[in-house]
Amino acid sequence: MTAASEGATGATMKAVWFSELGGPEKLTFGDQPRPTPGLEQALVRVQACGVNRLDIYARSGRTPVRLPHISGSEAAGEVVAYGPGVAREPAPVGARVAIAPYLFCGQCEYCRLGDETICVRGDILGLASQGAFAEYVVVPVSSLVPLPDGVDAVSAASVGLAMITSWRLLIHRARLQAGETALVHAAGSGVGSAAVQIAKLAGARVIATVGSSEKMALAQKLGADEVINYREQDFAQEVRRLTGKRGVSVVVEHVGADTWEKSVSCLGRGGRLAICGATTGNEGKTNLWSLFAKELSLIGSYGGTRADLATVLGLVAAGKLKPVIHRTLPLENVAEAQRMLEERATFGKIVIDTTK
């Protein structure tokens, strides 16, 4: 059995895969057949791939995948070849590209409206498909986004999923406005470190939470106006104090069960709670009285589109958004990278640099 299902040419590549569910010790680094691009697909030489909780969910069984499996959803690299049936090449062979991680059919009623992330046949690179913790990956041609000058592969791979998720959540879903106040949970995470910057760019006041005193200064450096250490202070009480009992306009929720109920209580009248993840669990208790009496909105937000990725890469190229990279590691260290993420010892992204 091989992890690369697209059909081998005899050539091999280095990759990291797992054949059984479990901890990071289930990850194997070694040779796998190099995939070949099929109909309307491209072969990309991976230069960098961001590490995400999604990879851990796949490995541990929280998100089902077909075994054996290569994870890795947030990649950038170089186009090597196109498969048959490609009407228009989005970038010439040899060009540098980012891979939009939310794969879509392009034909269902949601795709037709531009809502690619809720496509009825949607997938994320590295879930139903084989991912990019490898030297090569095969992806649909529609997912290639040319890299602007001045954005290297590691930077692109650090924003390709986390930052587009925060972008879609704050700009398109919660519609954060200048002068409003946003509460951003876990400012040291990929989503959180992006959300602090995007909310500031939108002209909002930002209150951020972090889990250690070292991370407080880092969150301030990113632009947070006020930072709460949630291990030492009750964040809901602090938000109440910092907003003169008014509450915030928008909460960026991705922690889940541990914070949900208090996140709702942090909302001011007309406030919007937008959620794009539930790391600590899927169940949450909601005070229904405050939901209607304060005219609150609870909003789901799922990843981001190709257009969101192109927008974010443009803002990175212009220096308006900064990739926050905790560390880069070589491909053979994917297991170590996942351990670091699970221990929450990071501020910003861990990126696998396959050129190391």
Ligand SMILES: [Zn+2]
């Ligand atoms: Zn679709």
